[in-house]
Amino acid sequence: MSQSTVVKRQFGHRARLALSPAEVLKTDDQAHAARTMWNLLHAWWQMMPKEKRTLGHADAAIRQARKDIDFLAVLPAQAAQAVLKTYFQAWKNCWEGRAGAPDFKGRFRTVMSVDIPQGRDLNIVRVHRRWGMANIPKVGRVRFRWTKDLPVAKHANAENRITGARLVKDTLGWHIAFRVQSVEAKAEPHQGPEVGIDVGITVPIALSDGQTYEHGEWLTTKEKAKLLDLEQRATRRKRHRKPGERTSHRLHRTYDQIAGLRAKAKRRALDWQHRTTTTIARTYGTVVVEALTITNMVRSARGTVENPGKNVAQKSGLNRSIAGEAWGRTVTMLTYKTAQHGGTLVKVPAPHTSRRCSACGLITPGNRESQAVFVCKNPDCGWSGNADHNAARNVLHLYRMGLALIPAAGRAVVRRAKRVKPATAR
Template identity: 70%
Template sequence: MNTEREKVKRQFRHRARLAPTPAQVLLFDEQAHAARTVWNCLHAWWTMLPKDKRTLAAADAAIRQARKDVDFLAVLPAQAAQAVLKIYFRAWRNCWEGRAGAPRYKARSRTRMSVDIPQGDGLRVRRVHRRWGVVSVPKVGKVRFHWTKDLPVGSGADGASRITGARLVKDALGWHISFRVQTHVPAPAPHEGPEVGIDAGINIPLALADGNHQHHGRPPRLPDGTADRDKWLNPEEKAKLLRLEREAAHRRSFREPGRAASRRLRRTYEQIASLRAKAKRRATDWQHKTTTHLARAYSTIVVEDLDIPRMTKSARGTVDLPGKNVAQKRGLNRSIAQEAWGRTITMLTYKTAWCGGALRKVPAPYTSQRCSVCGCLTEGSRESQTVFACKNPGCAWVGNADHNAARNVLHLYRAGHALTPAAGRAVVRRS
């Protein structure tokens, strides 16, 4: 009897931190600036030409001629220039279909430096040490990177795993490379684990209906009751961040209006951005580990269908009708943004599919006001952010408010109120 499961094609990204030499850093910067310039030239060409001459072939010919005439653009590999063209046309297609706004000019000060490598055949990834690997970047050469995940090194022509492309990205911590990996793995067997409802909150990041709440050990608020915007930093890093912010404010007070920031001020901004990036990386790492654990432990994960942009809308109001408790609402919005609920749901969507499970969504209204024991919706039962006390005389159940909401989420799913399956990334496809 053949028990081998059917193979499925899985695509994912793996981001690794590069360790380039100073000369290689300059080459990366030149390529990134050239890619941004190609985008801006292409945008100007598109907006000035008549509609009947805006074709992909004409844009491709214009880019080829520009790379021949301008030496600065020649440092960008031809494949990377073609990738800029494809991304630009995809941006317009997303605009026409209502998924995004119209493409615009990329200013140097507000644009992330990046270079796309659309084909992975020339990367030639090789592991040289337990912690280090080497990748061949076009027009740069061999660059070391931190080896934190096993990557395919073959061509993948026989159905094996392969690297289909990569993208070079620069952030506050330096240059990184994001590999696009395609693998063929056995189709996941149906998950036989239990069902669970999850409520995303502030005091408890992820409250589970069975009581196995997921904490990250970072208090959401300071002793004075204000939101802790730097909870992912340790006390020494918080003190350093406070000192840098004060230095930036002091140096900014001496800058004349309309003049560029000094080198010292820019250096201070870079140090602040580095600490912020480190905090974001720690938060993302916790999310990945937690969602992987949940996807492996439960067959069906039920969450609320939250409208996060509406939840984080400002309460400032207008001049005629000013809002109330604006400062408190601002702190709540900041806490919600720090927890990144949308990113957590996205991770759970594709990880449950990888493990043979499923993610389901239920309507969000009244899940935190309804008692999970008697089902009554009584005014005043939600006494605070942490305590739920049912006002029904026949029940009088008291418990954690987030735990109560998680149980209600699971009850809604079992009662048949699940919405259309969550639309996540197409990460598992039949080969």
Template identity: 70%
Template sequence: MDQAGLVKRQFGHRARLALSPAQEVILDGQAHTARAVWNLLHEWWQLLPREKRTLAAADTAIRRARREIDWMRDLPAQAAQAVLKTYFQAWKNCWERRASAPEFKARLRTPLALDVPQGRDLQVLRVHRRWGMVNIPKLGRVKFRWTKDLPVGKLAGKDRRITGARLVKDALGWHIAFRITTLEPVPAPHTGPQVGIDAGIAIPLALSDGTGFHHDPWLTEKEQAQLLDLERRAAHQKSCRNPGERTSRRLHRTYDRIAGLRAKAKRRHLDWQHQTTTTIARTYGTVVVENLGIANMVKSARGTVEQPGTKVAQKSGLNRVIHAEAWGRTTTMLAYKTTRHGGTLHRVPAPGTSQRCHACQTTTPGSRETQAKFVCKNAACGWSGNADTNAARNVLAAYRAGHAPAPAAGRCSRQTRKRAKPTTAR
């Protein structure tokens, strides 16, 4: 809270850049340089004694390296400092058990990215209804797709400004993600109704009031056929390659086309998630979801050689569907959108919500007849209906009964933190 009645809010906005081939080559080179700086910093950090692992020592090392190594000068100085701060923050997240330890960034498996940490360097300007201009250090003025009003010109000020940006490249090209900070009035408490949400397969999001949010396949039939053809072509081209031989340019182009179709599907999925979660946050004051352990849900059923699993192919198909729905990302969106609209988000334990009848609160074997149908086998009840709606009502009932969510476990082990933590930390 910065001022009376105002709250500080930070969010991002992503837009597509329109780069020329020459500009794309320059930006690719800067991103690869940033990745190399990360790897050199990681190696330097591991070699130093614990008592010398400090942010000041790392900053001095990077400044000296920029004076002595020619190719490091291709990276803007502020971007190099951003790499250092990101690396140090990664270790802090590990020590606080919020993430795993930083690792070496491989060239082919690491997405290209670059930071512009200071908003004043961007000089954002709107030049057309559909296009804007942004200044990128050591690259110049670049057009980007204008899809949202940004705090530039008369709209900018102390209460609303762009504080920086991050350039990211995916299969669809380079994009810029603006970091925006605003001061907004504290939202009034949302007076909407309470609702429980069940994330499922038959109905992606089923609500306790009977509402369901569906979506079509992310790719059209023509695009799905094209993706299947490209995957078969890639498999054939890969089989023709001799062991140890480098990947051909033709195979790389096939991989790029596959990645482009998958990126298009992900973009459509994100758009559906944003629209759906915004609708829920605006309509309901209290949103209750399951505290799902997705990592345990998508474990393979293959088993071991001594004890092989059963229905491995079916479980693999289910795991792919669960990954494709991205339930965790939906919950993250609901968390900040409900807060923005004055509502609240609560998590309740997930076990039993899909097997228990919400009407009589009993769990009877065989009640979940199919993925979409629930028929209570309790002779005194006999309720029947949609299985996902039944689970959503159980989720809401668990919240009203006062069940607290299970504690979240960290991903960085105690041994890793003890080995990596320098004596000067914290």
């Protein structure tokens, strides 16, 4: 296979770990030690003069700290070096304007994680159709859920291998996120049709060919009732807490139960998004979406004391619905999945796609009679149909007119580009 027909791909894969109580305790200790190491590095950085804030001086300080503080010895040496590199990279990102300045990490506000920099230490094997095993430094051999083919230890090479991993704990337990490098055959140009996509709330995804993708509630009726009960319980317990008093363990358990239900809903939403975007990427060669500025769409309508906003509660509910659909995440998935299947994703300007008649081109606010029905007010047209389907057709029309958003100098600008018609299948 020649170099022109292959492509190097780097991606991440996250799997659920099945740890015993003793292994959970060991992993928790490592995560707390990593957080403590970060805080010690930050304190060292603030005390040292600028000329001594170097990687060499920091490495010497870490080695001395691991000798003086027994608690830090539970963290593997390579994981401690990863904390050091991450901390210096955080300052580099701050100086280049990509992020804020690093700060201390709190015990309850920080995601617990441990880095495994070298993939060869994992020694991954598949022991069952649904389970694999990996070696975690200073923890031992642990099982993880096998949901994707990974380069196992005996078949790994310089081109297809796992370069590292990271242990991450969320409300559903400990997970391992693999960093995978592989060499794959370059995808042939997708010969599928073009399609425009309109995202919404009532209809999450509507296509220009009339196809729609919908989903139900992420939580069952019993789960929603339990979530409401837990939120009310947390409010009552928080109300009885005195100012300055530490949060009780009972209230923390309630918060953990609430976070667990919300994480379960998010996991179901992610599963639906992955299945839907994979189907679209496999079916269509060119996918056209709107370039939405979601941060502006979910901005609060509260206003100020001098100029209070209107319909604040209704706008808050709309903002929650928009955030719940995660439109940006859908576009991100479509971006890399269409590329993997040989297709392309194009963004077009968003204004007037819901007000324009896809049949005659008339743009007026009165066209949209309701959230679901579109009726053209042009007496010579009078076209009517589904509003989401109409918007998706307008999105595709903008692409066919050559109005695509092309990034230039850090911003997106509208340029008329010559549209390339996909080749017909032979």
